[in-house]
Amino acid sequence: MSNRQKTGKNKPASSFLGAVGAIVWKDLAAELRSRELLSAMLVFALLVILIFNFALELDPLTRRVATPGILWVTFAFAGTLGLNRSMAVEKDRGCLDGLLLAPVDRSAIYFGKTVSNLAFMLIVEVVVLPVYSVLYNTNLFNPGLIVVILLGSIGYVAVGTLLSSMAVQTRTRDVLLPILLFPVVIPILIAAVKASSGFLQGLGWTDVMPYINLLIVYDVIFTALAYMVFDYVVEE
Amino acid sequence: MKPQPIALKVLNVVSVLLFLAALCIVFLYAPLEATMNYVQKIFYFHIANAWVGMLGFIAAAVAGVVYLVKHDQKWDIVEQAAVEISLVFFFIAIAAGSIWARPTWGTYWTWDPRLTTAAILEMVYIAYLLLRQGIDDPDRRARFSAVYTLVGAISVPITFMSIRLFRTIHPVVIGTNATTSQGSFDMTSKMLVTMFFALFTFSVIFVNLFWHRIRLGQLAQQVEQLKLEESQ
Numbered sequence: 001m002s003n004r005q006k007t008g009k010n011k012p013a014s015s016f017l018g019a020v021g022a023i024v025w026k027d028l029a030a031e032l033r034s035r036e037l038l039s040a041m042l043v044f045a046l047l048v049i050l051i052f053n054f055a056l057e058l059d060p061l062t063r064r065v066a067t068p069g070i071l072w073v074t075f076a077f078a079g080t081l082g083l084n085r086s087m088a089v090e091k092d093r094g095c096l097d098g099l100l101l102a103p104v105d106r107s108a109i110y111f112g113k114t115v116s117n118l119a120f121m122l123i124v125e126v127v128v129l130p131v132y133s134v135l136y137n138t139n140l141f142n143p144g145l146i147v148v149i150l151l152g153s154i155g156y157v158a159v160g161t162l163l164s165s166m167a168v169q170t171r172t173r174d175v176l177l178p179i180l181l182f183p184v185v186i187p188i189l190i191a192a193v194k195a196s197s198g199f200l201q202g203l204g205w206t207d208v209m210p211y212i213n214l215l216i217v218y219d220v221i222f223t224a225l226a227y228m229v230f231d232y233v234v235e236e
Numbered sequence: 237m238k239p240q241p242i243a244l245k246v247l248n249v250v251s252v253l254l255f256l257a258a259l260c261i262v263f264l265y266a267p268l269e270a271t272m273n274y275v276q277k278i279f280y281f282h283i284a285n286a287w288v289g290m291l292g293f294i295a296a297a298v299a300g301v302v303y304l305v306k307h308d309q310k311w312d313i314v315e316q317a318a319v320e321i322s323l324v325f326f327f328i329a330i331a332a333g334s335i336w337a338r339p340t341w342g343t344y345w346t347w348d349p350r351l352t353t354a355a356i357l358e359m360v361y362i363a364y365l366l367l368r369q370g371i372d373d374p375d376r377r378a379r380f381s382a383v384y385t386l387v388g389a390i391s392v393p394i395t396f397m398s399i400r401l402f403r404t405i406h407p408v409v410i411g412t413n414a415t416t417s418q419g420s421f422d423m424t425s426k427m428l429v430t431m432f433f434a435l436f437t438f439s440v441i442f443v444n445l446f447w448h449r450i451r452l453g454q455l456a457q458q459v460e461q462l463k464l465e466e467s468q
Contacts, residue, residue, distance in 0.1 A: 166380050170370035183359040184391040187398040214398055232379045
């Protein structure tokens with residue numbers, strides 16, 4: 001609380017959006033040079049898809065039913081990998097302390113990290129979707145599906161960034177994030193899988209709308225919650 | 237070590253007596269259900285355990301919020317106590333429900349919204365305990381636990397709603413919706429009295445256990461402080 005009051009009283013040196021933008025820029029620039037996070041996420045995502053091929057015997061009939069599930073399991077797994085890494089890098093090199101010292105509102109750090117995590121996740125999804133389409137001869141280019149993927153990823157990253165900044169500060173950091181994250185993102189996975197399968201089966205927007213609404217509600221609630229509690233997570 | 241306060245000692249005795257009375261009422265006073273016979277008796281304890289689990293869930297969420305506002309370690313102890321009690325009682329409720337479901341529904345488990353949500357809630361609690369285990373600094377542990385309790389308290393009801401949505405739009409396959417209606421029964425007034433008595437009994441047991449667990453938490457905190465002073 002004391003920290004929040006302090007940052008509230010001092011006038012931030014730069015604007016809120018400027019701070020968010022700076023953090024996103026820093027993450028993207030670092031990633032462009034090292035490419036360690038994105039390459040790991042991508043290779044992992046492709047491996048998961050390959051493993052599903054053997055685990056489920058994906059003949060055309062099974063594919064129709066299983067595609068949305070496979071896609072979301074892949075995104076969720078690759079997502080945890082990215083979330084963990086992106087926060088661990090901050091923690092290991094003392095970068096997080098540097099960020100916390102900066103005269104900006106703490107929530108700007110949260111939003112910055114969330115936007116860059118979202119960017120990484122979307123990049124992975126943009127690569128995985130066409131590869132999946134080609135490998136399994138399934139047409140995934142559907143505007144509805146893209147909306148679902150965007151909304152689902154926002155919710156996933158909103159909670160994931162908050163929980164990963166907690167997980168990296170614990171002793172069991174490498175294993176903790178999925179355990180913390182998966183039980184609380186189940187609504188996202190349910191709604192996203194159902195909405196995706198609806199669109200892929202050619203249903204219209206009205207049929208899928210309940211799930212889209214659920215995704216929007218989840219995104220709004222958890223972004224707001226993370227915004228309110230992020231201070232307590234990084235407070236020293 | 238401080239001895240147990242008198243009120244707590246009285247509550248211990250009252251809890252035991254009430255529990256014995258509840259057993260008598262369930263087995264001797266409540267009438268037998270026509271089709272399910274003796275199996276239905278477990279219903280009184282099943283619902284009472286689930287009720288206490290819910291109480292613990294709400295208590296934990298409230299304690300989490302209060303901790304974040306006040307930053308007082310005592311609310312962290314309350315929150316942990318509530319989570320642990322809720323974890324155990326929900327587990328008993330799930331186990332009792334499964335025992336009841338086997339003869340009435342013909343299966344130990346269905347992926348019904350309530351069952352699934354209870355199972356996911358247990359996972360959230362286990363994750364909560366693992367999170368606590370991984371942090372040494374008491375202040376940070378308390379902050380993270382409170383934040384996670386809050387995340388869980390908001391996501392679990394949404395999970396329940398989304399599974400319900402999932403099931404209602406989902407076509408009825410063999411053994412899902414068709415069986416949930418089975419095993420429902422009309423309660424006679426004697427059964428209602430028994431149910432409310434069981435709910436009351438378990439609420440008292442909840443308060444009693446909650447008090448004990450908070451006291452244990454305070455003692456553990458004292459031990460931790462003594463150890464700290466010793467090492468310095």
